[in-house]
Amino acid sequence: MTHTSLSAYISRAHGISRIKQLAHLLNDGDPQQKMMKKASELNKSDIDDCRRFAKMYSAQLFDIYKKKDDPFFPPSRKADK
Numbered sequence: 001m002t003h004t005s006l007s008a009y010i011s012r013a014h015g016i017s018r019i020k021q022l023a024h025l026l027n028d029g030d031p032q033q034k035m036m037k038k039a040s041e042l043n044k045s046d047i048d049d050c051r052r053f054a055k056m057y058s059a060q061l062f063d064i065y066k067k068k069d070d071p072f073f074p075p076s077r078k079a080d081k
Helices: 003-027 044-067
Strands: none
Touching: 003 044
């Protein structure tokens, strides 16, 4: 493994670990994984990391949303109104 690929691997592993940390922080251990924290309850570095990951993975998240088969992206409630 080259230094560059090792560095990328470590960076990716750290990112995955941080995403898991943020997920646990945001859902506060809720078994249904619902978001339990508000932005006002987070510190600046947590918010900055959430924004950074949202920007990094926005295309993938939008693709998942468009498929409409992921429980974390429930259908729009506009039809209920």
